[in-house]
Amino acid sequence: MRRDLGGHLPPESLTSVDERIPSAPAAGRAYPEQAMSTPPSEAGGPTRELLRAVLAGAPEAVDAWFRAEHPEVYRLCFGFLAHAADAEDVAQESMLHLLERLADWDSARSYRAWRTTLVLNRCRDRLRRAESRRSAEEGAARARPEAPLPDPGDAAQRAEIEAALALGLRVLPPREREAFVLRDLQELDTGEVARVLAITESSVRSLVTLARRRLREVLGKHLTLEGGAHE
Amino acid sequence: MSDELDLPPDELRALYRRLQPPPLADDLAAADLETARVVRWMQGAWSGLAPRTPVPSGLTRPRGSVPHVPRARIAAAAAAVLLLAGAVLWRLSSTTDQGSAPARVAQATAGEPERSIEVIDVRPDQIELRSGPVRLLLLDPPSAFSDEPPRG
Numbered sequence: 001m002r003r004d005l006g007g008h009l010p011p012e013s014l015t016s017v018d019e020r021i022p023s024a025p026a027a028g029r030a031y032p033e034q035a036m037s038t039p040p041s042e043a044g045g046p047t048r049e050l051l052r053a054v055l056a057g058a059p060e061a062v063d064a065w066f067r068a069e070h071p072e073v074y075r076l077c078f079g080f081l082a083h084a085a086d087a088e089d090v091a092q093e094s095m096l097h098l099l100e101r102l103a104d105w106d107s108a109r110s111y112r113a114w115r116t117t118l119v120l121n122r123c124r125d126r127l128r129r130a131e132s133r134r135s136a137e138e139g140a141a142r143a144r145p146e147a148p149l150p151d152p153g154d155a156a157q158r159a160e161i162e163a164a165l166a167l168g169l170r171v172l173p174p175r176e177r178e179a180f181v182l183r184d185l186q187e188l189d190t191g192e193v194a195r196v197l198a199i200t201e202s203s204v205r206s207l208v209t210l211a212r213r214r215l216r217e218v219l220g221k222h223l224t225l226e227g228g229a230h231e
Numbered sequence: 232m233s234d235e236l237d238l239p240p241d242e243l244r245a246l247y248r249r250l251q252p253p254p255l256a257d258d259l260a261a262a263d264l265e266t267a268r269v270v271r272w273m274q275g276a277w278s279g280l281a282p283r284t285p286v287p288s289g290l291t292r293p294r295g296s297v298p299h300v301p302r303a304r305i306a307a308a309a310a311a312v313l314l315l316a317g318a319v320l321w322r323l324s325s326t327t328d329q330g331s332a333p334a335r336v337a338q339a340t341a342g343e344p345e346r347s348i349e350v351i352d353v354r355p356d357q358i359e360l361r362s363g364p365v366r367l368l369l370l371d372p373p374s375a376f377s378d379e380p381p382r383g
Contacts, residue, residue: 152275
């Protein structure tokens with residue numbers, strides 16, 4: 001698949017890989033006909049009516065789209081960058097970029113995959129530019145949590161939870177992190193992750209397996225059987 | 232000492248070729264318990280993530296609500312209109328033929344120093360006027376449909 005020198009994935013690549021009835025089924029699997037009308041990857045995303053209204057320039061629709069998409073985009077950025085402040089910056093940049101490029105989105109294709117690809121490209125740009133932080137991240141990657149992990153449902157420990165999550169994500173090399181974020185956190189199916197990352201489904205499974213193993217080694221001992229903090 | 236160490240090389244090679252990697256656990260439910268707990272913890276932490284800063288103000292101006300016309304285009308259109316109007320007016324005001332003698336365009340009133348506007352020269356692409364010490368050279372305007380893109 002075509003890539004530019006910066007490792008960017010062109011959103012247009014979704015033209016060839018996002019068809020619901022491909023001429024050659026990916027990994028021996030053909031999409032059923034009924035998947036055309038309700039692709040599972042669109043669950044929870046903005047409706048097509050909302051997106052059309054945004055494209056038409058309706059102020060209320062643009063506002064609603066922003067408020068719905070901003071948290072999703074922020075979470076993606078947090079996952080890819082493993083850094084809260086960078087995630088804030090890139091998320092806002094990405095929202096502007098998405099609004100500017102929304103006219104380029106083909107409504108026949110998955111909006112979520114298109115959006116994720118654009119956000120991923122911007123995060124990769126930020127990672128490449130953050131050369132000075134790379135050495136710090138490498139040090140952080142070797143760091144291990146000292147305190148038991150807080151209960152993720154405890155709103156009072158939001159900051160500690162985010163810090164632990166970022167630490168866990170920084171343990172992962174970039175490619176594993178991307179695959180893990182999309183597959184296990186964003187909960188895209190393997191096929192869609194493969195399309196977004198422009199790799200095979202087998203590669204996705206390998207990357208996700210590796211990521212899970214690393215996270216288990218780093219975080220596993222700090223969790224109780226119930227998945228929360230140690231008593 | 233285990234029996235495996237006493238296997239002849241051929242049998243060891245056969246065992247080696249039959250080795251299969253464990254299937255990659257795509258489904259989290261197929262992963263071991265500890266891995267599943269770690270991933271579920273991260274999923275829980277993930278779902279609670281929210282940006283600290285609100286939606287930036289001024290970014291929700293709807294696209295297309297104000298048509299955007301490049302300034303260069305506006306300037307080029309205005310310049311073309313002015314040039315066309317100037318060319319038309321100039322053609323209408325031009326009354327002498329090429330090569331004719333300079334003609335008085337205006338006559339000073341009696342009692343005042345003579346300050347007439349004289350047509351000094353008329354050519355296909357320019358006309359020269361004079362009023363006292365002032366000379367005015369009117370050039371034929373360039374074509375309004377220039378191939379050059381507007382500057383600036």
